[in-house]
Amino acid sequence: MSIPASLSHLIDALRILPGVGPKSAARMAFHLVQRDQKGALELANALENALGALKHCRHCNTFTELDVCEICLDEQRNHAQLCVVEMPTDLMSIEFTRSYEGLYFVLMGRLSPLDGIGPNDIAFKQLLERASDGSVEEVVLATNFTTEGEATAHYLAEMLRARGLKVSRIARGLPVGGELEHVDPGTLAQALIERRRV
Template structure:
């Protein structure tokens, strides 16, 4: 139906998460018909990002520098290290605005079925940081999935061996949520992670 180049563009756009054939087709038509300047800017910026963006040598988030801005900042708390699965998780935590420590990005989670082991997640580099930096608390912020929980347990054991305090971010009922609409797994997490208003006698 379309020319070979347009078909190639549609196929390329389908690599984006959540973009199916129809969405990719609409995007391609919009860029070619209505905003070629934006299409050119997108192409140039994407090519430059693919060429220049790599991983921070310390926390492994995405950056075009050897050290990302967070690792290069002297204003961060060196005693706290937060472990997350993806660079997007770092962005989400930073946008929340109440954490000021350091980060370590796994770029995934343990998954023996998919052949993803500790070496693929940079666990050796994480252990080097725990040994060489003044970390007092390791905060594990992996996703509340089966794989995320297994990864959290594996990392927690490594930290405990070094005498470092380990915490896991809480998962449970969202603010504004109603209990009748919350699934059982989330409610179970909420009860297990409950905090006291006050201690009785």
């Protein structure tokens, strides 16, 4: 059976999502086209709107619709602490714990030599500029406890300490190989409270 080109293109487009293989993409595509065309149009509009409206915060590199995100603009936060995370989902996970009151920096990735991702492929230079702005006293490394996350934390710790900054690492209340967005808030809060110098 030949699949119409437009449907085949939709299936291929859905496969870019993490964890979506060919069968899942086909099920989603058929569902959207056959059962929920209104939902499909809302999804298309939401994607177009997000791509047009979102940009990176010029201070912390997370997604925002403004030049500077709400967290960076909040004067009540501790501007002497900077928590470094891999992705915006990690920032959201930490915020959900309500146990950290400093600012953030989002790398938008992590070192992964096997995937060809080195220091120039993520926001290391931006982070170093941000951490060296004179207001930051402590940098909290909250990268994931994966091999790549650990390598990223080690690399950053060396560079930040060389600039005279206090560097700490969130505690290992998290499972080895775990990702922040999948950790319960209590465990994540405890990991932040028990962070240690590296």
